Amino acid sequence: MDDDVRIHGYNLAGILLFDIELSRVSRVRCGDAFRCVYSMPDGCGESKACKNCVIRNSVRKSYGDIKADREQTEIQLIRGNNIEQIQMVVTTEPLQYNDELYVIVILEDITIEKIKEYTAHYLLRVVK
Numbered sequence: 001m002d003d004d005v006r007i008h009g010y011n012l013a014g015i016l017l018f019d020i021e022l023s024r025v026s027r028v029r030c031g032d033a034f035r036c037v038y039s040m041p042d043g044c045g046e047s048k049a050c051k052n053c054v055i056r057n058s059v060r061k062s063y064g065d066i067k068a069d070r071e072q073t074e075i076q077l078i079r080g081n082n083i084e085q086i087q088m089v090v091t092t093e094p095l096q097y098n099d100e101l102y103v104i105v106i107l108e109d110i111t112i113e114k115i116k117e118y119t120a121h122y123l124l125r126v127v128k
Helices: 014-020 032-036 049-053 054-065 111-127
Strands: 071-078 082-095 100-109
Touching: 014 100, 032 054, 032 100, 054 071, 054 082, 054 100, 082 111
Parallel strands: none
Antiparallel strands: 071 082, 082 100
C-alpha cells in the first residue's frame, strides 16, 4: 500500500479473505476494496471513524517511523445485505521498491480464535 492506503499489490489469500472482485483492487483504497462499512457513502478515509482505522494508522506509522507495526482490531465489512465483523491482526512493514516507499500489509483473520477464547471463558464461568 502507499501512504494513502491504496493497494498496489495483493495475493490470492487476501482476495479470498475479503471476497474481493479483482477489478476492485488495483490502486484503490483498502476500505473501498474490502467494502468497509465506514467507506460508505463517501469513500475510504472520508468518515469520522476512518481516523481511528487500525489499517490506515498502521500504514502511516510504518511510513513515518520506518519500522514494523502489529495491532489487533475488528473491522466491519458489507457482504450483500449483511454486515460481517472480522477480528484481525494487522501487521505493517515498510518496503523500498524501485526507489519508492510502500508498506507491506499482512491481515490475519483471527475471528475463529476469538470465538474459541470467548467460548472457553464463558464455559469456565458456567462450570465455576
